[in-house]
Amino acid sequence: MTHNAMIDEWYPVGLFSKLDAAGRKTALMGEPIDVARDAEGNAKVTEGNGRPLPVRVRYGHVWSSLGAPQKALFAIPEADQAGRRFVDVGVVRVRCSPLRAVENFLDIAHFPFVHTDILGAEPHTEVQNYKVEIRDDEVWATQVKFYQPQAAKSASGGITTEYMYRVPAPTCAVLYKTCPPRPSEWDVITLFVQPLAEDLCDVWPWMALFDDTTSLTDLIHFQQTIFLQDRSILENQIPRLLPLDPGMEIPTRADLTSVAYRRWLKRHDYTYGAQLVAQ
Amino acid sequence: MKLYDYILSPSCYKVRLMAALTCVKLDIRPVDFHPGAEHRGPELMALNPAGSIPILEDADLILTESSAMLVYLAARAAPEWLGSGAAEETARVQQWLSFSNRLTASLGGARLHEMLLRPGDITALQAQGIAALRELEAGLVEQGLRGMRFLASDRPTVADIACFPYVALAPDGGVSLAPYPAIRLWSRALRSLENFIEMPGIHRLHELKPDPHIEPDGA
Known part of the structure; x- marks a missing residue:
């Protein structure tokens, strides 16, 4: 290497x-x-x-x-906040680039098609404008809004959920999302990715939630359901490595977070699992 | 009827799917199989000494084999899923119900290894899985020659539900379904059944877009 x-x-x-x-x-x-x-x-x-x-x-x-x-x-201040439940979701192995696993986690546009009737549903497919910035050398996407039929285990019906995404390390992403039982707080859902090889990773999702009613097993199963719906998509992405050459793909407005993530990776020489030159 | 269930288990999904197709309401009791290994804990071991899930409980009846659960659901709510009762068809249903255990051991073992890091000889598991898929493909082709779309009959039976989940999830264990056109058509036929439900890794059929509008030839 x-x-x-x-x-x-x-x-x-x-x-x-x-x-x-x-x-x-x-x-x-x-x-x-x-x-x-x-x-x-x-x-x-x-x-x-x-x-x-x-x-x-x-x-x-x-x-x-x-x-x-x-x-x-990197710090996750919510991890020390009283009243949250911390959920070890457990490992899932995916035959994909660790960077692709993170990029997929940052994408909202696939929700209605891959997480149908849970995180999204047709015809509510529009990704509204949102903001992306580099904050303290981390990638941040804010003011992300999306209509979701069942945004969390604690949500009983469809709501427009607000999200913030944060990439504090090349293979880790933190998602802050509307917390149905406690509107003034954010639920925290993370994706920690262990790079085994450039095209193989172990993914360790983890959560810090305000939810006193749902059983721990239900919380785990909800998150595993979502991630396993992604897994088969991730294993079929081509090329296997994440392309950092801008000539390779044409992004749309909904892909702003992905564009910022790829540029940030390239700037830092975070290229394990990346393809630098289009082939 | 209470099902001890794990959302990612294809064997549990067989029972959920059968219940959905036959309109039986299940009382789902989620089991923390991964990472908690709750199925090996004292409460579930007392119910099922084999330490496996699913477990189906209905009053005094406790079932620990998924094929028996499919048969029970069908016999209770929709006997047409057991087949017509003709000798050959009955035998084929039993043949494929037993065969489904080979799919669990091979494709299911490969999937657990590749996805949840369970120990196993992955090369052997995948090879056994491919051998089983070839047998299933041949069986479906022969059924097609008899004019039947499903494993034992021209209508789906418990045998199809017993075999479908591990086959559909073969790619999770690194085994491609691309070489098996009869299996893919069969999978499509099952996924288009009324009241079909999906599980993670088995996607629903997306509605086809309207037919393209073709201008009539002016000449």
Whole structure:
């Protein structure tokens, strides 16, 4: 692997609650790694040759890096807010570029067609104008509005949901969306992506919600339903790597977030899982 | 009737689909199969020592085999799904019900491995899955030659519902359905049934756009 700025980033490598002493053999950017719980109960991550890797435990997950992270793991202030429920949704493996998994998460236009009758429904297919900006070197999309038949497990009927999207790290995205039981707050739904290879990833969704009535299993199943509807689409996207060459595709207005994400990746040399030159 | 259910399980989906097609209302009890492994916990192990889901509970009756659940739903609500009762048709229904276990073991095993990281020999699972798909394809082609669109009859039976989910989800386990035209037509016929319901990975049929308007030839 050529050196790439992504090597110094933090990546999710497992659920902290599922760690055991025997460890879990997995991979990070093509390198075999082992994620285990040590005798003191702390998370421990080692490379195949035994080299210990940096470790953080945050947002229900164990985080590590093959390089030397210069920055702290990005902050999600809502993770410390009282009254929220934190949901470990569990891993799903997808044969796609880790960057494509994030880009799909940022897209709204596919809701009526892929998440029919849940996150969208025909004929309500229009993506209204929204704002995209780079804020503190993160990609942010705000004022995103979309009509949804069942926006959340806690929503009982169709509502126009407002979203904000945030990309704080090349393979992580945070979604803030209208919280039906508590209109002054945002529900937080994240997609943490572990790059196993340039065209293979483990996806770890995680949520921080205000919802005191829905069972934990129902919350997990709702999110797994949504993500598994995406999985078959993601595995069939061509080219497999995310194209960063602007000549490759013609975006529409609804793709503003994706355009900003791709430009941001390119500017930072975050190109693991990307295709730089159109083929 | 209470179904211990996991939304991503094709075996659970068989029962949900059969209930929808026969207009039976199920009381769904979601099970945290992944990541919680609740099906291996004491409450469910007491109901089903095999540690598998689905489990269907109806008063004193507890069923742990999905084919038995399909037969029960059909016998209760819509006996036409059991077939006509003719000897050959009855045998074919039983043949494909048993065959469906091979689909679960092969294509289902490949899917669990590729999607939820369950252990297994993926090459062997995929090879066994392809062998089963070829057998199913041949069976459907032969049925077509007999003038029948479904596995045991000219109308769908419990056998079709038992085989459909793991076949439709084969691509989740890295097994393509592109080489099987008879399977794809059969899948389309099942997905167009009245009251059909989908599950993640099995999309509904989108309504076809209106026919293109073709100008009559002026000459």
